[in-house]
Amino acid sequence: MTTPLHQSPHPLTFVARSGSDAPPREGEVAYHIEVMGLGGFQKEGLARDVHSDRTWRLVCDEGAYLNGANMAPAPLAYWVGGLHGDIVARIVETAQEAGLVIGDLDVNVTQGFAVKGSFSKGEAVAQVYHMTCDIDLTCEQDEATVNRMVEVALSRSSAVAAVAGAHEGLFSLTTNGRATPVDLPVSSELLADPFLQHSQQPEPAEARPEAVPVGHPVGDKPPVMLTDDNDGTVSWRIRTNGGLNPATGLIVSHVWFSEKSPTWTLLSDPANEAAPAPLVHFAIGTAFCFHTQLCRYVSIRRLPVDAPRLAQLSRFPASGFKPLDSGLFLHGQLSEEDATKLMSAAANTCYAHRALTVEVEQRVTVTHKMPG
Numbered sequence: 001m002t003t004p005l006h007q008s009p010h011p012l013t014f015v016a017r018s019g020s021d022a023p024p025r026e027g028e029v030a031y032h033i034e035v036m037g038l039g040g041f042q043k044e045g046l047a048r049d050v051h052s053d054r055t056w057r058l059v060c061d062e063g064a065y066l067n068g069a070n071m072a073p074a075p076l077a078y079w080v081g082g083l084h085g086d087i088v089a090r091i092v093e094t095a096q097e098a099g100l101v102i103g104d105l106d107v108n109v110t111q112g113f114a115v116k117g118s119f120s121k122g123e124a125v126a127q128v129y130h131m132t133c134d135i136d137l138t139c140e141q142d143e144a145t146v147n148r149m150v151e152v153a154l155s156r157s158s159a160v161a162a163v164a165g166a167h168e169g170l171f172s173l174t175t176n177g178r179a180t181p182v183d184l185p186v187s188s189e190l191l192a193d194p195f196l197q198h199s200q201q202p203e204p205a206e207a208r209p210e211a212v213p214v215g216h217p218v219g220d221k222p223p224v225m226l227t228d229d230n231d232g233t234v235s236w237r238i239r240t241n242g243g244l245n246p247a248t249g250l251i252v253s254h255v256w257f258s259e260k261s262p263t264w265t266l267l268s269d270p271a272n273e274a275a276p277a278p279l280v281h282f283a284i285g286t287a288f289c290f291h292t293q294l295c296r297y298v299s300i301r302r303l304p305v306d307a308p309r310l311a312q313l314s315r316f317p318a319s320g321f322k323p324l325d326s327g328l329f330l331h332g333q334l335s336e337e338d339a340t341k342l343m344s345a346a347a348n349t350c351y352a353h354r355a356l357t358v359e360v361e362q363r364v365t366v367t368h369k370m371p372g
Helices: 076-100 142-155 158-164 278-301 336-349 351-357
Strands: 014-017 029-039 041-051 053-058 104-116 125-139 170-175 178-180 215-216 231-243 250-256 262-270 310-318 323-331 362-369
Touching: 014 041, 029 278, 041 158, 041 323, 053 076, 053 158, 053 278, 076 104, 076 125, 076 142, 076 158, 076 262, 076 278, 076 351, 104 351, 125 142, 125 231, 125 336, 125 351, 142 158, 142 362, 158 278, 158 351, 158 362, 170 336, 178 336, 231 336, 262 278, 278 323, 278 336, 278 351, 336 351
Parallel strands: 125 362, 170 323
Antiparallel strands: 014 053, 029 041, 029 310, 041 053, 104 125, 104 231, 170 178, 215 262, 231 250, 250 262, 310 323
């Protein structure tokens, strides 16, 4: 019997493996992600820094819009929170390199999504609309200098590059221990089944209570309900705002789906030490989203699948992004043909994967004020 997240003896986010004290690196950052279901929409994920071996354990849930229990941030909350956090981190980093002193910094990011077609019939397709990024800051430098700094910062953001370009993911599929053909671009990465890698659930290797996301579940249900029998188009925007907390050095990202929906506050650390790095949230949010869409389709179609799990390799070159490699592992009384269709259905309805596959229009505004 699955233990609900709120009854877990461990915090929602913790360090599962400390890893090495590797020096700061330049160039590519890579995370190996593993996701396993805990029952319903609740999932557990491990995000390992391929360079240092430092590993974070994170969990997710869904809110009322999918009849979830809202015990942890939703997949897209991690995804958009990671996008927001990476933008804030790059602004702070670029300003420091340029010798610019920033006072108040508030960044607001929104991303539009939709689903079109019937999910129950397997015809649903995720849609992605434009992204907005509104940056408010105080700085003694002139407006042109500040605007140039922001432009350079955004050009360095791997998360922004991931959304701006078209990066079709690569996939592999294993059914009951056997390699299965996919109707998607094929991955050459040898990703291993998480169930074969871990004999038990992870426990904290370090006490990092500051990394725990904070929920603010006050409010009504969101006006957009993501039903499973909709034949039309359901659209909504997910919103994130916040900035850098000078006292802790952590980035604060408040994420919500509508003005009256519950809000989750994610904390991130660009150094990936006191809290997960923003790109950890971005990467694992993508894997969580894919797993959720897969499980929704399994449930609706009553497919004989037991505990599907996912492995993902996320690589972020300096100022860039490489296509994701995702390996899906299925077990049950399922034909290879049905398994192949299942993976395609999940890929078609995963909002995060869709956002990486298409070129998303970006609208950026900068509001600059002088101190005092």
